[in-house]
Amino acid sequence: MTETLDTVFAALADPTRRAILSMLLEDDMAVTDVADPFEMSLAAISKHLTILTRAGLITQEKRGRVKWCKLEPDALRAASVWMQGFGQFEPVNLDAFERFLESELNPAAPSPQEDEL
Template sequence: MTHPLDATFAALADPTRRAILSMLLEDDMAVTDVAAPFNMSLAAISKHLQVLADAGLISQEKRGRVKWCKLEPDALRAASVWMQGFGQFEPVNLDAFERFLALELPDTES
């Protein structure tokens, strides 16, 4: 038996599936709307959606003749908890980094 995280990370490994998840952050979408920005067949998009659904990252629901996709954000919680187990990283202070760069790099505006 495989660990549920295997399906999550396998689904996230593909850039098309990550793009689909980003699109679904905005709102539920019909499958045809999900497919619109991609240069691939509806069948190929459907396979990507099935991988995401099998991993629990999205759910699909038929409304009339249209199949809708919905992001399931709680599905990423286990992956997030697992990754946090590798240690906490200090957040980057961009203001301090900018000040450091200003001091260290020669003035290029002259």
């Protein structure tokens, strides 16, 4: 499981690969269509697609003469489950936190109540 998570997170670490995954959320795409918005060679895009494929985040399929890419959302399940373990922390009320910081930096300002944080 750790090796799979490492591979998925390594693939997700690159902004180009994250952008490709976002594009594939819409629909399957031909490799040439995936490459269009990026200012890099088709060979460079192919390397990114290979990394995404090895991580199981996408699959590639040849249809006639065109290679198509498809998002595999289930591949993110293990990473999502792992990250949800960190969701146990309560969200911070940013407005109350800002008031708290203001009161610390400016003692004349009224201090926020503890339960707002």
